[in-house]
Amino acid sequence: MAAKFNPVTEALLDDLRNVLGEKHVKTDEENLEKYQTDEEGNSYYFRKPEVVVFPGTTEEVAAVVKLANQYLVPITPRSAGSGVACGAIPVYHGIVMELERMNKILTFDADNMYAVCQTGVFTGQLQEEARKHNLLYAGDPSSSESCQIGGNVANNAGGNKAVKYGTTRHQIYSLKVVTPTGDIVTVGARLQKCSTGLCLEQLMAGSEGILGIITEVTVKLRPLPPYNFNMVCVFNTDEAAFALPNKILKAGIDPTSIEFMDNEALVMTSKFLDMTMPHVADGCDYVIVTVEAFNQDDLDGKMEQLCDLAEDNGSIDEFEADKRIWKLRKQFAEAARDVDKMFQTEDFVVPLDKIPDITRQIPELREKYGLYCVTVAHIGDGNIHVLPLNKQGFSPEEWFEKIKAFHADLFPRVYALGGKMSGEHGIGFKKVQEFAKCTPDGEYKMIKAIKKALDPNNIMNPGKLIDMD
Ligand SMILES: Cc1cc2nc3c(=O)[nH]c(=O)nc-3n(C[C@H](O)[C@H](O)[C@H](O)COP(=O)(O)OP(=O)(O)OC[C@H]3O[C@@H](n4cnc5c(N)ncnc54)[C@H](O)[C@@H]3O)c2cc1C
Incomplete structure (x- = not known):
């Protein structure tokens, strides 16, 4: 990585302390280690900051940014650090700005x-x-x-x-x-x-x-709609499950969410939570549909319509789910982490009608790259999370290389279908090279021009989304 920034000096630390107060400027090893990563578990990506600052007001944030320009030191803003694209990792070291004090x-x-x-x-x-x-x-x-x-x-x-x-x-x-x-x-x-x-x-x-x-x-x-139901439609093939969302939307059911969990994700997460859910042992997938309404009749009508539609499209059972279903859906990442802290969350997004076209290709890719994967999806938005899990115990560098090869094959297939590599997690540091490769020239140049115009010294979260080098 090119060393184009200055190191954090005692003079800068003194200026930071003057702006923020001694206790909001940290250089101790414990903090530098903590802020070397965010949600990322692969140490291959970790980079330590030289200082972590904790501003309490917008004015303090602005004063720190001015100092970063004056000293030519990079700044990485950070909220809760739950991002999964290495966005809050300080690629070029420098200052991590933790914003947790601004919490009102x-x-x-x-x-x-x-x-x-x-x-x-x-x-x-x-x-x-x-x-x-x-x-x-x-x-x-x-x-x-x-x-x-x-x-x-x-x-x-x-x-x-x-x-x-x-x-x-x-x-x-x-x-x-x-x-x-x-x-x-x-x-x-x-x-x-x-x-x-x-x-x-x-x-x-x-x-x-x-x-x-x-x-x-x-x-x-x-x-806040006072009435809602969570319906689980059970499928014994991925193909049938993936065809449902478009039909639900077209029928005017107006769902709040349509989520998908494949059987491997269901088995892994229900085991992790020690829960027994219907049809999971039979190898089935779930499509979880939430509908909200402002009156009970409207809700009942939609529930009936949804059951008919699901059955017409190959659902083998439908049941109204209690809160456990959202626990299951929301905890899959914790369950994946329990297998190994290094796991990858793919986040690609395709037009709804292309979901079967891309998901059909995943088994071939799994086989080719020797990856064990589970799949969950915000399937109503065409946003698919395929999660390769490091069951085989690869080293951080081997895992990085494996995922790189997987991406080089996966993303051109996604883009060929009119999709993009991220539906919600962003590019971060993790996919910066892939983003450069897959983004059309004209679009990439526009992004670079905007960045250059607003950030002439390139001090604001450098190495993320685009690399100005
Ligand atoms: C279990 C789990 C489930 C998740 N589920 C979802 C999900 O359903 N949908 C989804 O979209 N994401 C999901 N995520 C990813 C993550 O939670 C989101 O991306 C979230 O928006 C990150 O927020 P954060 O406060 O943790 O930001 P951080 O991780 O701290 O930062 C994220 C990025 O924003 C930048 N940033 C942070 N704060 C600021 C600021 N104030 N100004 C400018 N830049 C800033 C950082 O530099 C970094 O690039 C999930 C993550 C986990 C661990």
């Missing part, structure tokens, strides 16, 4: 259905606050208890309710941002429509910390 809901306006959150508010905390007021915050990554709103915006997190409500970018009105040169700006506004200038809050959403640091987020709240 500043405004909660139930009448006008919006809230203003500091970046470090946990997503689950915002969801809970909304529920208390009979409202819904519709961003719902499976990691909601362990991720924060700033990280969600930076990664444009998706999750379980995206079929109906969209991803995090669809939940935001406006953002307060510190630009890579240290200016404080507000982008977007609390408006239902707007045709005034460029949509910069949407440019920031999904920008993975390379275009600035989000310090406040004004989010939309929605009425």
